[in-house]
Amino acid sequence: MRSVPRQQELPEDFYIPIPLDTNNITALSPFLVPQDHLGSTGLFMSMAAFMFFLFAVGTAINILTIVCTSQYRKLRSHLNYILVNLAVANLLVSSVGSSTAFYSFANRYFVLGPIGCKIEGFTATLGGTVSLWSLAVIAFERYLVICKPIGNFAFKGPHALAGCAVTWVIALSAACPPLFGWSRYIPEGLQCSCGPDWYTIGNKYNNESYVIFLFCFCFALPFSIIVFCYSQLLFTLKSAAKAQEQSASTQKAEREVTKMVVVMVLGFLVCWLPYASFAMWVVLNRGEAFDLRLATVPSCLSKASTVYNPVIYVFMNKQFRSCMMKLIFCGRNPFGEEEETSSQVTQVSSVSTSQVSPS
Template identity: 25%
Template sequence: MSSRLQDICLFNSSENVSTCVASGHEQLPDAMYAVLAVYLFSVTIFGILVNGAIIYLYFSRKEIATTSNMYVVALCICGFLIAILGVPFAAASSIRHEWLFGDGLCKVHGFLLTGLGIVMIAILTGIAIDKYIFIVQYQSHHKVTRSVTLAIIIICFVYGVTWAILPLFGWNKYVLEPARLTCSVEWTGDIGNHSYAITILFTGLIIPVSIIAYLYTSILKRVHSQRVISQRIVSHSRKIKIIKREKRIAMTLFMMVASFVIAWLPYSVYGLICILGYSNDIPLIWHTIPSAFAKASILWNPMIYSSRSNAMKKALGETYPFLRWMIPRNKGQQKLPGQTTLIQMNTSNGSDAIFVQSLCDNRVISTSL
């Protein structure tokens, strides 16, 4: 809690209640609490439905239960848990204009949101690594087995839980945020709080974003170089199609990175401002919006992956009748001039791929996700 509010509202952990000790306690406008309640309950409902639908598909349809889709379903499990165990508490508190669930659940709430948030970021990095291996280092992709993928996902969960549990043992702590609707780590305070906050900024944002940016840049360079090779052996009309596919790949990768950055960057900037000692200068509403905005990340990632994968769209359309419009048309196989075949197919990692196969040397070049 910022120093501006510490002398106004105290959190009484012995009685597990939030008690205001001054009549002039700063609050958001009533309309803002109503908007937050509607928004957070909407995130809860759609988070359960969207993530739950993909989790169900993974365990009910064999074509979706691929090795790389293990990352996607792990991401959806995190989003599902946040939608059930995290967001509803903040939504209910918005109705009453204060945290309703006591000091103990405040710590649990902060632990879950922090831990699962870091796990999701780690899994997004794992997805980028998987895409990099599949497209850039495709000769080694066969080594990425289900066991290896499962081990990586487990490491991601251990990584997130480890960072989230440290405040429970004295390195920083979980406290109510200034608007008293949700709990998180203490961004202000002594050097111990600052050291933890700065560390998770690096391990939870700067380093993962740097890795993801590097890997996806390498992927785009690889795709571009393969497009140049392909243009030498195809007609003008085929070149146009290849360029369109490359743009689609670039857009998919941009959406992946942008959803990650857009969701978490405002909250990270907010945390940095607090660390630098300017929390008192932030209006109360801006203590609230970055945290609420980050919670929507549980919707964006599964929607992006499901909308950009033909295999996922086909499964969604066949499983849920009201989504039949998502079923893509089967483009099948297209012949190119000479000894070259252009094939569009759903690959073993659950993503759509375009292969340019040169029959003279039996090499297969991946040119799409």
């Protein structure tokens, strides 16, 4: 279904681009009636199934990450503080955002009403922003430890805790404005999940400036930090591998880290680039028609980060994975993996500074 934006005064709590010959917009309220005019029942049920998967798997895997870290003292390193912070943010999105979206898609409209919409939109924005900036903090920590841009600076627990606090301060500064009049939280896409108002133009909410703020401060900036830090990390690792061409362990570490970096950056882009790009496209192309079914896809992909984040940052760490298997299987690892004292990235950091030139 093609949607055509309308230039008229619309209800405070939602905005639906509808055909110009439709006058009774309240009859299509996403808080009152199923949105069957936007898609088939099968489409809504498919989205409900996907949201349930994200809710179940995302909630379980992030709770497991938090519990595992609390149970095993050897996992309480400064880097893992940030991983736990990431897990808390993911848990917030999966337990509130994905569960709410599942329930709404199953009913084919946002059954929790305007207040529930604001809560879900705020929670998803808060958790998503903490998640994005946690990834940037992890990248910056690896850059400091491996590349040593400021000498032998020791990144310790207090620094990690400060980094975690910064992610929440930034996230609150991004998630709170729509609650106080700078933009607003409304149903988006198929009207079964909520987010900032990308659609309305020229109204009292100043949506355009808020969308640009989010794009620059909550996507472009953390992404730039991630790309810069990991590119410097790869350069340093390649230098170390070249200096130790006869060292099989260094060569293996360089390959493993390269693979992890590629997966992390691609995962980031898959989950967040469509959402950020769609928002900016809507803002910069007012009046252009778009399919509301396609507008749902970016929101769903962003919620999928609650699953891919722990898979990449936790399960690809052999020590963390081994501890998780022991926790699940009552003290034994059925896969027989040997624990490592650190991740592959940390292995390379043991290369002496005389062999690795800081970038």
